[in-house]
Amino acid sequence: MDANDDGNRRIVLAARPRGEPNADSFRLEHGPIPEPNEDELVARTIYLSLDPYMRGRMNDAPSYAAAVEIGEVMTGGTVGQVIASKLDGFEIGDFVLAQGGWQDYATLGAGEARRLDPSVAPIGSALGVLGMPGLTAWSGLREIGRPEPGETLVLAAASGAVGALVGQIAKLRGCRVVGLAGSADKRAYLLDELGFDAALDYRAPDFAATLEAACPEGIDIYWENVGGPLFEAVLPLLNTFARVPVCGLIHWYNATSLPKVTDPTPALMRAILVKRLTLRGFIVFDHADLQDEFVTEIGAWLREGKIRYREDVRDGLENAPDAFAGLLRGENFGKLLIRVSDDPTVGG
Amino acid sequence: MDANDDGNRRIVLAARPRGEPNADSFRLEHGPIPEPNEDELVARTIYLSLDPYMRGRMNDAPSYAAAVEIGEVMTGGTVGQVIASKLDGFEIGDFVLAQGGWQDYATLGAGEARRLDPSVAPIGSALGVLGMPGLTAWSGLREIGRPEPGETLVLAAASGAVGALVGQIAKLRGCRVVGLAGSADKRAYLLDELGFDAALDYRAPDFAATLEAACPEGIDIYWENVGGPLFEAVLPLLNTFARVPVCGLIHWYNATSLPKVTDPTPALMRAILVKRLTLRGFIVFDHADLQDEFVTEIGAWLREGKIRYREDVRDGLENAPDAFAGLLRGENFGKLLIRVSDDPTVGG
Numbered sequence: 001m002d003a004n005d006d007g008n009r010r011i012v013l014a015a016r017p018r019g020e021p022n023a024d025s026f027r028l029e030h031g032p033i034p035e036p037n038e039d040e041l042v043a044r045t046i047y048l049s050l051d052p053y054m055r056g057r058m059n060d061a062p063s064y065a066a067a068v069e070i071g072e073v074m075t076g077g078t079v080g081q082v083i084a085s086k087l088d089g090f091e092i093g094d095f096v097l098a099q100g101g102w103q104d105y106a107t108l109g110a111g112e113a114r115r116l117d118p119s120v121a122p123i124g125s126a127l128g129v130l131g132m133p134g135l136t137a138w139s140g141l142r143e144i145g146r147p148e149p150g151e152t153l154v155l156a157a158a159s160g161a162v163g164a165l166v167g168q169i170a171k172l173r174g175c176r177v178v179g180l181a182g183s184a185d186k187r188a189y190l191l192d193e194l195g196f197d198a199a200l201d202y203r204a205p206d207f208a209a210t211l212e213a214a215c216p217e218g219i220d221i222y223w224e225n226v227g228g229p230l231f232e233a234v235l236p237l238l239n240t241f242a243r244v245p246v247c248g249l250i251h252w253y254n255a256t257s258l259p260k261v262t263d264p265t266p267a268l269m270r271a272i273l274v275k276r277l278t279l280r281g282f283i284v285f286d287h288a289d290l291q292d293e294f295v296t297e298i299g300a301w302l303r304e305g306k307i308r309y310r311e312d313v314r315d316g317l318e319n320a321p322d323a324f325a326g327l328l329r330g331e332n333f334g335k336l337l338i339r340v341s342d343d344p345t346v347g348g
Numbered sequence: 349m350d351a352n353d354d355g356n357r358r359i360v361l362a363a364r365p366r367g368e369p370n371a372d373s374f375r376l377e378h379g380p381i382p383e384p385n386e387d388e389l390v391a392r393t394i395y396l397s398l399d400p401y402m403r404g405r406m407n408d409a410p411s412y413a414a415a416v417e418i419g420e421v422m423t424g425g426t427v428g429q430v431i432a433s434k435l436d437g438f439e440i441g442d443f444v445l446a447q448g449g450w451q452d453y454a455t456l457g458a459g460e461a462r463r464l465d466p467s468v469a470p471i472g473s474a475l476g477v478l479g480m481p482g483l484t485a486w487s488g489l490r491e492i493g494r495p496e497p498g499e500t501l502v503l504a505a506a507s508g509a510v511g512a513l514v515g516q517i518a519k520l521r522g523c524r525v526v527g528l529a530g531s532a533d534k535r536a537y538l539l540d541e542l543g544f545d546a547a548l549d550y551r552a553p554d555f556a557a558t559l560e561a562a563c564p565e566g567i568d569i570y571w572e573n574v575g576g577p578l579f580e581a582v583l584p585l586l587n588t589f590a591r592v593p594v595c596g597l598i599h600w601y602n603a604t605s606l607p608k609v610t611d612p613t614p615a616l617m618r619a620i621l622v623k624r625l626t627l628r629g630f631i632v633f634d635h636a637d638l639q640d641e642f643v644t645e646i647g648a649w650l651r652e653g654k655i656r657y658r659e660d661v662r663d664g665l666e667n668a669p670d671a672f673a674g675l676l677r678g679e680n681f682g683k684l685l686i687r688v689s690d691d692p693t694v695g696g
Contacts, residue, residue, distance in 0.1 A: 227617050231613075240412075258610050261608065
């Protein structure tokens with residue numbers, strides 16, 4: 001698992017997938033280990049974060065961020081260790097957080113790397129609970145969900161990197177939390193480890209009735225991570241003035257065709273009007289200004305043991321494409337990380 | 349037109365309409381002119397307001413307000429004159445604003461009537477620009493639309509009671525305003541009288557292209573009064589962080605069946621996510637606390653001639669059902685009022 005043997009391996013976008021990404025979507029390329037120019041550093045990737053948003057970057061549809069070009073290294077957050085530096089403030093051996101991409105070594109310029117202190121928290125957590133997924137959960141609740149004590153929050157993908165944190169923060173804010181997850185072990189985790197009030201199987205035939213029973217006071221916040229038929233079951237249960245932070249739509253990321261349905265728009269818009277709902281989309285980088293406040297609050301909760309998190313770590317850059325396809329099918333259990341090279345902070 | 353000749357005529361809900369209300373939906377009944385009990389007054393109706401929301405009250409579906417029962421007088425805002433009073437603070441001859449309903453005479457208890465000063469503004473304006481439609485426009489912009497100078501606002505039903513005010517307020521706040529209306533005279537009114545920047549025919553075959561051309565900087569606020577296919581044309585033009593106050597859905601109020609379509613939900617939700625849109629429903633009575641501030645600001649603009657309004661006044665309570673059906677088809681031009689009896693403040 002020492003990446004040096006192969007030079008710099010890079011996984012590039014080979015073809016834009018139609019539907020689910022597969023072996024044809026990616027190509028593993030080899031190159032030399034880069035040397036830094038002036039005002040650059042080179043970091044060896046330790047952890048690569050895999051996240052659902054990456055599916056959107058594989059399309060060339062307009063979005064909030066530029067698409068990955070064909071032949072370009074796949075984008076992705078990384079934690080690495082500096083192996084060469086001509087950049088002020090960074091020395092060999094420093095741990096850094098960056099958008100290093102799906103490769104063994106990344107060249108990073110000024111402003112592209114943030115130094116991590118491994119004595120404060122495990123370095124991998126900068127990609128999860130203390131990183132982008134964590135800020136997503138924390139800021140989306142603060143800015144849109146606005147949980148109040150006694151309210152009910154429902155979320156899908158509840159054991160995922162964002163979902164597990166959304167639910168735990170809502171519990172700490174005094175909410176009833178109902179999590180949806182597709183496997184029995186994930187549901188047991190939500191109940192036993194994270195302290196959710198209910199954990200439901202959204203694939204069960206009686207899901208709508210089960211959801212209603214689990215939300216006797218209706219739903220005040222629906223954290224939209226998923227899209228698709230879940231929202232249909234949620235909509236009738238939403239209370240007046242309910243909030244729906246729209247954070248992700250993984251259900252549709254691979255969709256290639258859509259069914260013919262009786263137009264659902266009137267029912268949706270009527271519910272928005274009559275119940276005075278708020279549906280609001282957000283992207284984590286709109287809330288970068290909240291980063292310090294986020295780390296302060298979540299960091300304290302972590303130290304006090306009030307927040308737990310789970311990582312699903314797979315070894316080997318070459319396994320990133322399969323792991324990513326599995327992520328889109330909900331096969332991960334916790335924050336999905338690829339260990340691209342050994343993490344020296346934990347031995348190994 | 350002196351209502352006294354016929355006692356108290358009342359228009360009651362005869363049958364819940366399926367689709368458009370028609371002659372079978374209503375029944376004209378006759379009764380005696382009521383006498384007030386202790387702590388009541390009786391007012392002769394001068395103006396009855398007809399508003400799209402009344403269509404919803406004719407259904408028994410759950411909504412934000414109770415349905416009108418079969419055989420019950422149709423609900424509606426009224427301006428009347430007190431003819432008998434056993435209620436402290438009200439004397440014969442006083443003008444009052446109330447939910448008097450579709451009838452010649454209304455019995456009103458404590459807290460059900462607000463006295464109007466006819467020297468401040470024409471009494472009928474308490475049902476329009478200074479009343480519920482006015483507060484709808486003003487508060488919806490303030491709380492959800494949040495217009496900023498240089499932004500573009502698009503609204504349908506633009507010459508209606510709410511729409512004309514939304515557009516004028518947005519102009520006063522420095523926006524570019526594009527109004528949609530179904531007839532050439534309404535569009536001329538929007539441009540020439542209200543000073544909108546563009547007025548478009550939403551029924552034109554090239555509407556989507558015309559709308560795009562009229563919004564070279566995209567759309568920051570879409571005031572949703574209508575629902576239906578207009579929103580489809582608006583959605584691709586919405587800018588990042590655009591706001592959609594959902595105020596009315598008149599397009600669907602009479603809908604009895606819905607077409608089969610390719611599911612539009614994914615495109616809508618994706619737009620909400622990627623563009624960080626806010627869709628938020630509201631009902632004017634959520635904002636009753638803003639009434640004083642609203643009257644202060646709009647009243648000043650009216651006195652300064654910065655706000656104009658137009659009323660479409662029809663004579664005779666018996667014509668309310670036809671006028672109401674026409675309102676739902678967009679046949680009114682300005683705030684629709686029924687003159688149930690003579691307005692003594694303007695002679696007659």
